[in-house]
Amino acid sequence: MAQYTTVNGSVALITIQNPPVNALRAAVREGLFNAIQKASSDPLVRSVVLSGQNGTFCGGADIKEFGNVSSMSGPLLVEVFALMETSMKPVVAAIEGFALGGGLELALACHYRIGHSKARVGLPEVNLGLFPGRQVIAGEALKLGLLDRVTDHNTVDTALAFAKSVEGKPLDNRRLGNRPCPPLENMDAFFEEAMKRVRSRARGASAPVVCVQAVRGAATLPFHKGMELEKVLLGTLFNSGQAQASQYCFFAERAGARWSMPSGARWDTCRALSISTAAVIGLGTMGRGITVALARAGLSVVAVETQEHQLAEAQRVVSHMLKGGGQVSYSSDLQAAAEVDLVVEAVFEDMALKEKLFKLLSSICKPGTLLATNTSTLDIDRLASCTRDPQLVVGMHFFAPAHMMRLLEVVYGPRSSPEAVATAMQLGKRMGKVSVAVGNCPGFVGNRMLKPYLEQAYFLLEEGATPELVDAALEEFGFPMGVFRMTDLSGLDVGWRIRKEEGLTGPDVPAGQPTRSRHGHRYSPLGDLMCERGRYGQKSGRGWYLYDKPGGRVARSDPWLRNFLEEYRVRNALVARPIHRQEVLERCLYAIINEGFRILDDGIAASPQNIDAIYVFGYGWPKHRGGPMFYAGQVGLARVLEGLERYHLAHPDVPHLEPSSLLRRLVASGSPPIHKWNQMVKGHRSQL
Ligand SMILES: CCCCCCCCCCCCC[C@H](O)CC(=O)SCCNC(=O)CCNC(=O)[C@H](O)C(C)(C)COP(=O)(O)OP(=O)(O)OC[C@H]1O[C@@H](n2cnc3c(N)ncnc32)[C@H](O)[C@@H]1OP(=O)(O)O
Numbered sequence: 001m002a003q004y005t006t007v008n009g010s011v012a013l014i015t016i017q018n019p020p021v022n023a024l025r026a027a028v029r030e031g032l033f034n035a036i037q038k039a040s041s042d043p044l045v046r047s048v049v050l051s052g053q054n055g056t057f058c059g060g061a062d063i064k065e066f067g068n069v070s071s072m073s074g075p076l077l078v079e080v081f082a083l084m085e086t087s088m089k090p091v092v093a094a095i096e097g098f099a100l101g102g103g104l105e106l107a108l109a110c111h112y113r114i115g116h117s118k119a120r121v122g123l124p125e126v127n128l129g130l131f132p133g134r135q136v137i138a139g140e141a142l143k144l145g146l147l148d149r150v151t152d153h154n155t156v157d158t159a160l161a162f163a164k165s166v167e168g169k170p171l172d173n174r175r176l177g178n179r180p181c182p183p184l185e186n187m188d189a190f191f192e193e194a195m196k197r198v199r200s201r202a203r204g205a206s207a208p209v210v211c212v213q214a215v216r217g218a219a220t221l222p223f224h225k226g227m228e229l230e231k232v233l234l235g236t237l238f239n240s241g242q243a244q245a246s247q248y249c250f251f252a253e254r255a256g257a258r259w260s261m262p263s264g265a266r267w268d269t270c271r272a273l274s275i276s277t278a279a280v281i282g283l284g285t286m287g288r289g290i291t292v293a294l295a296r297a298g299l300s301v302v303a304v305e306t307q308e309h310q311l312a313e314a315q316r317v318v319s320h321m322l323k324g325g326g327q328v329s330y331s332s333d334l335q336a337a338a339e340v341d342l343v344v345e346a347v348f349e350d351m352a353l354k355e356k357l358f359k360l361l362s363s364i365c366k367p368g369t370l371l372a373t374n375t376s377t378l379d380i381d382r383l384a385s386c387t388r389d390p391q392l393v394v395g396m397h398f399f400a401p402a403h404m405m406r407l408l409e410v411v412y413g414p415r416s417s418p419e420a421v422a423t424a425m426q427l428g429k430r431m432g433k434v435s436v437a438v439g440n441c442p443g444f445v446g447n448r449m450l451k452p453y454l455e456q457a458y459f460l461l462e463e464g465a466t467p468e469l470v471d472a473a474l475e476e477f478g479f480p481m482g483v484f485r486m487t488d489l490s491g492l493d494v495g496w497r498i499r500k501e502e503g504l505t506g507p508d509v510p511a512g513q514p515t516r517s518r519h520g521h522r523y524s525p526l527g528d529l530m531c532e533r534g535r536y537g538q539k540s541g542r543g544w545y546l547y548d549k550p551g552g553r554v555a556r557s558d559p560w561l562r563n564f565l566e567e568y569r570v571r572n573a574l575v576a577r578p579i580h581r582q583e584v585l586e587r588c589l590y591a592i593i594n595e596g597f598r599i600l601d602d603g604i605a606a607s608p609q610n611i612d613a614i615y616v617f618g619y620g621w622p623k624h625r626g627g628p629m630f631y632a633g634q635v636g637l638a639r640v641l642e643g644l645e646r647y648h649l650a651h652p653d654v655p656h657l658e659p660s661s662l663l664r665r666l667v668a669s670g671s672p673p674i675h676k677w678n679q680m681v682k683g684h685r686s687q688l
Pocket of ligand 1: 020021023059060061062063064069077098100101102103105124125128130231232234235238251254255
């Protein structure tokens, strides 16, 4: 856990050994504690170098231990730090790779810090619901005074030589606890302003706010008082529920990499195909973003668009986004895709168009080319059936803007081969995405769960809510944008086109169909009516809100909409009633959660963690709430079930509010913790 050797006669070299990131779990803390004590008591040792195994200093406290803080054993981190800081022999940290969180604190407890030029240091715990903040690279850390020296050579050798050179020198002014924070002018005003800004950006997350309180304490109080305050604040965060949610997200983000398919194929037994060239077909907003994402991942990309004016515009935009980096060529001819290893289709969401394209691609592309569709809802299997090699067809569902959004849904159909899935998942990794493999059904995971959410939002408008009220409730919960602002941004016409494809609106609806009912279920035509009036959202300058111009970003309330809703209610004999924020949250969020349980039960998602990763990284679900499934567990499954039953009773014509069978089974079996839910899933498959 902490290897101890003596080097150059008088330097004790302590190496942390806990792969893969040398996290500070109990055995490591104990090993470090004992090693420092040994160095202190050995008369031959005159200095100490602290390093990490395999070019990695330390990734911080072991997040897995946070799950059960009360049963943590071994010395506390602060006790290890105190022992190092008070050592009478100089302790030098040799930082390679990264020193993060408790890892950086460990380095700060040393008397000197030498960092490799490529090393990263920082306190990223705010992402785990604990304080503090960002990471910096060695050069900046040197300027900030976090490091004493930066080297391009062997860091441990440099640190060993340095340690030798400071043996016997006084250490008092090297101990952090003896170095007060320099006073700032207008300290109070500074922290008040900082707090105001952080609060407005935190969207209900406690860690960033508490972080400012802790920094204020560190800057204004004596060292030991600052430490006491930090302990109290840390305790608040640990008990807030938000820290658990954020830490759960840390692991959910990584869990998708260990994918499995119902066939039993899994990440560790399937080999990915080798991909170095790609074609992107269709250069609208999505196609352009996908081109940039693939090019940045090092692929040579041919971007294909049959409409010349669109091609020229895409070339200009993509070149600007890539700023000269990346290998991209452009063509208006589909034949340009003949020799590539991968095709990503990103044309309009129109099944007939996509089927035609897949048929063509299948005849144009060389054998072995992976054909991926960026469809957000359509049937992967139907597209696969148009091709020569259906096993080489998968969905790669990107989220706009595709070069920035972290999520990639990799959709496998019943005939997609494990190799095809492995290849798409590996590509996701190369693009720096959080990739999640999901099964084939309308909307897959993300959009399938979005449907009941949107539906509830529309129903709430019918019943008396306003877009402002619904959005405020959701934004207060932590979403970056409420549902109406979000649909204004993504374009109301997107859903309209999908509903037309589904025969819910447009010419395919049989004559005499009641306005607010489809297939015997409640339906709200509000979105369709908006589109019929040219209100597509930001792109047309008006949607649920009013914008100063087409493409404008600043949403204003629109008196027209208020009248429109009033007239709509009168026309449909609906009486507006006051709607409380709590009802907005419960109906919108429980509807998402309920569909999540159905998705789990259908085997479309392999685990609740996968669903949560999709919602956090693709749909703006606040990380400090852990994702919809985790949130359901925090609220209490029985309470979610009771809420759904109540709302379903009030709205019996809304099947999405009818509690799912899995939720009922889980509650009946005593609401087990989230990691046990899979055991209750129909046709349960092992999650390893
Ligand atoms: C009254 C008072 C009550 C309070 C009581 C409190 C008592 C407890 C006191 C605790 C005090 C803690 C103080 C400390 O400040 C807190 C911390 O240090 S929190 C940890 C901070 N560190 C981080 O946030 C870093 C997180 N990790 C990363 O960013 C990355 O993993 C990496 C280190 C940059 C490496 O990235 P990659 O190379 O891409 O590798 P992966 O990300 O895929 O990780 C590989 C593997 O390692 C697992 N892992 C990574 N970091 C940790 C970790 N810190 N702990 C445990 N496990 C970690 C990761 O999950 C991967 O494993 P896999 O999931 O694939 O199995």
